[in-house]
Each structure stands twice: as C-alpha cells, then as structure tokens.
Amino acid sequence: MNRQESISDKKEHLKSFIKTKGLKSTRQRDIIVTEFLKTEGHVTAEEFYRKINRRHKNIGFTTVYRTLKLLAESGLAAEQVFADNLTRYESLLGEEHHDHLICQKCGSITEFKDNKLENMQVKIADELGFQILNHKMEFYGYCSNCRK
Amino acid sequence: MNRQESISDKKEHLKSFIKTKGLKSTRQRDIIVTEFLKTEGHVTAEEFYRKINRRHKNIGFTTVYRTLKLLAESGLAAEQVFADNLTRYESLLGEEHHDHLICQKCGSITEFKDNKLENMQVKIADELGFQILNHKMEFYGYCSNCRK
DNA sequence: CATAATTTTGAAAATGAATTTCAATTTCTT
DNA sequence: AAGAAATTGAAATTCATTTTCAAAATTATG
Numbered sequence: 001m002n003r004q005e006s007i008s009d010k011k012e013h014l015k016s017f018i019k020t021k022g023l024k025s026t027r028q029r030d031i032i033v034t035e036f037l038k039t040e041g042h043v044t045a046e047e048f049y050r051k052i053n054r055r056h057k058n059i060g061f062t063t064v065y066r067t068l069k070l071l072a073e074s075g076l077a078a079e080q081v082f083a084d085n086l087t088r089y090e091s092l093l094g095e096e097h098h099d100h101l102i103c104q105k106c107g108s109i110t111e112f113k114d115n116k117l118e119n120m121q122v123k124i125a126d127e128l129g130f131q132i133l134n135h136k137m138e139f140y141g142y143c144s145n146c147r148k
Numbered sequence: 149m150n151r152q153e154s155i156s157d158k159k160e161h162l163k164s165f166i167k168t169k170g171l172k173s174t175r176q177r178d179i180i181v182t183e184f185l186k187t188e189g190h191v192t193a194e195e196f197y198r199k200i201n202r203r204h205k206n207i208g209f210t211t212v213y214r215t216l217k218l219l220a221e222s223g224l225a226a227e228q229v230f231a232d233n234l235t236r237y238e239s240l241l242g243e244e245h246h247d248h249l250i251c252q253k254c255g256s257i258t259e260f261k262d263n264k265l266e267n268m269q270v271k272i273a274d275e276l277g278f279q280i281l282n283h284k285m286e287f288y289g290y291c292s293n294c295r296k
Numbered sequence: 297c298a299t300a301a302t303t304t305t306g307a308a309a310a311t312g313a314a315t316t317t318c319a320a321t322t323t324c325t326t
Numbered sequence: 327a328a329g330a331a332a333t334t335g336a337a338a339t340t341c342a343t344t345t346t347c348a349a350a351a352t353t354a355t356g
Binding site for chain 2: 302303304305306307308314
C-alpha cells in the first residue's frame with residue numbers, strides 16, 4: 001500500500017464518519033482534509049489556517065479550526081498540547097502511537113516509540129491498580145543538532 | 149528532620165531567593181507561602197486563591213497568582229499543566245521528581261516514580277542523540293477506585 | 297528617625313487562544 | 327425544484343492568564 005492509497009483510504013474513513021454523524025461534505029472540508037493529510041509534523045490551527053489561506057482566500061479560520069477538530073474526533077488526527085500550551089494537530093496516516101522529543105532551542109518536535117518502554121508503563125500502572133487509557137510522554141531538552 | 153523543620157527550611161530558602169533577587173518580603177507573601185507549603189496535592193491559582201481568601205479577605209487573586217509563580221521560579225513549587233489545560237502548582241517539600249496518574253472519572257491525581265523507567269528514558273533519548281533536560285509523563289485512565 | 301527609592305499590592309484592564317453565535321449560504325433529500 | 331438541515335465565516339464571547347497603574351508597604355540611606 002503506497003502513501004497515495006493510504007490518503008484516499010483516510011478520506012474514505014472520514015466520509016463514512018461524516019455520513020454516520022449526519023454531517024455534510026463540503027468543498028472547504030475536502031480542501032482542508034486533503035491538505036492536512038499531506039502535512040507532516042505538528043501544526044496549530046492558526047499555522048494551518050495560514051497555509052490554507054495562501055491558496056484559498058475564501059476559507060476562514062473558523063472552518064479550518066472546526067475541521068481539525070472533526071479530524072481529531074474521527075481519529076484521523078491527534079490533538080496535542082506541549083509545554084507552550086498551544087493545541088497542535090498531527091496527521092495520523094496509519095501511524096501508531098508514539099511519543100515526542102521537543103527541542104527547547106530550535107523548537108523541533110521529533111517522534112519516537114519504544115515498545116519496551118510502553119510495556120513497562122502498563123506494568124507499572126497495573127501494579128498501582130491504575131488502568132491506563134492513554135498516556136503522554138514528552139522529553140524536553142536539546143536535539144542532536146542543538147546540543148553541539 | 150520532621151515536617152515542621154522542613155517547612156521552615158523552605159521558607160529560609162525562599163527568603164534568600166527573595167533577597168538575591170532584590171525583592172521584598174511582605175505580609176501577604178508570608179501568608180501565601182506558609183499556606184502553600186502546608187498544602188497537599190495540585191492546586192490551580194484560582195483554587196488556592198479561594199482557599200486563602202476564606203481567612204484573608206484582603207489578599208487579592210493577583211498576589212496569590214504572582215506568589216505561586218515566584219515559588220515556582222525559586223524551585224519550591226512545580227508548575228504543571230495536565231489535559232484540562234489548567235495550570236496547577238504542587239509544593240515540592242523535599243520531594244523528588246515524579247510522574248502523574250490522572251483519573252478521568254474522579255479527577256484524582258496520584259504520583260509515582262520508577263527509577264528503572266527513568267533510566268530507560270535517558271537511555272532511549274541518548275540513543276537518539278537527544279539531551280533531556282526534563283520530561284513529562286502522565287497516564288490517563290481509571291484509578292483503582294473508579295475502575296471497579 | 298525620616299525620607300527617598302524601590303517594590304508590592306490588588307482592582308481593573310488587556311491579552312490571546314479557543315470556542316460560540318448567527319445570518320447567509322450550501323448541501324442533501326425527496 | 328423546494329424544503330429541511332448542516333455549514334460557513336466574520337464577529338463576538340469566553341475564560342484563564344498576564345499586565346497595568348496608582349496607592350500602599352517595605353527597605354535602604356542620609
């Protein structure tokens with residue numbers, strides 16, 4: 001399955017989500033969703049609106065904002081808040097859960113995943129009688145470029 | 149060293165911090181700091197202001213807010229933001245770093261610490277060339293009471 | 297001790313991201 | 327094609343947080 005197919009899969013996913021919820025599919029939503037699924041990294045609603053707005057002057061911030069929320073609800077995007085307290089959205093193009101390394105110098109956000117670590121987390125929580133539904137793990141510091 | 153001594157130690161710590169910074173010590177700050185160091189758990193500025201305000205009608209929200217910031221700056225309190233996006237303060241009465249379990253039913257916040265986990269985190273970051281200055285780990289789910 | 301210099305206080309205003317409102321428009325259904 | 331229902335987007339609102347500013351308190355200095 002190549003990346004292109006994956007994107008159309010996701011669009012199908014959203015279409016059925018929209019239908020189930022009794023929502024309507026619109027020109028704006030199509031554009032925003034298509035753009036978003038092609039976007040790498042983590043964007044704020046504001047940032048993403050500016051990107052959309054370059055080519056589509058008639059799509060407003062509110063619609064971008066609402067569509068990102070919709071994507072998050074449908075499971076196609078992850079909504080995340082890091083130390084700067086801004087809400088960011090990340091496309092979940094078939095990606096699994098992962099955690100983040102946030103560089104405090106250049107602001108870059110890198111992803112990582114470690115199964116041993118994840119297993120350990122579940123085990124620890126279990127010992128404490130806590131049932132984990134989801135978790136958040138972020139490392140703040142200097143990335144390999146900036147620590148030099 | 150009993151708890152009472154520990155508190156006065158902390159107050160000394162803050163006094164010298166205040167002096168170094170060229171700040172002044174005031175009646176309000178004294179009251180707020182004393183109350184805070186006796187407080188268990190994680191409070192928002194608003195919550196803590198309401199608590200202070202019960203006995204001290206003449207201490208304003210802004211002063212409580214600013215004093216909590218001061219405590220955080222001086223290292224006597226930890227400033228934390230969980231999933232509800234409110235800023236909370238936690239007294240660091242000689243406590244080491246720890247992470248949090250947040251119950252999504254009752255809202256309770258429990259602390260835990262696991263050295264193996266911490267070591268593993270450093271190791272993983274190291275392998276990625278990332279230098280960790282601090283990290284954040286939160287588990288969201290159901291606490292032992294609420295999972296029943 | 298007094299007075300000058302500086303900081304603090306606290307009510308009110310400002311900020312800013314997130315969210316909601318509402319009239320006009322678009323989409324879907326029949 | 328027309329009615330019902332959802333969407334759009336500019337503007338307004340919300341709400342926690344932060345700043346402002348004049349009056350008061352504290353500390354340093356003569």
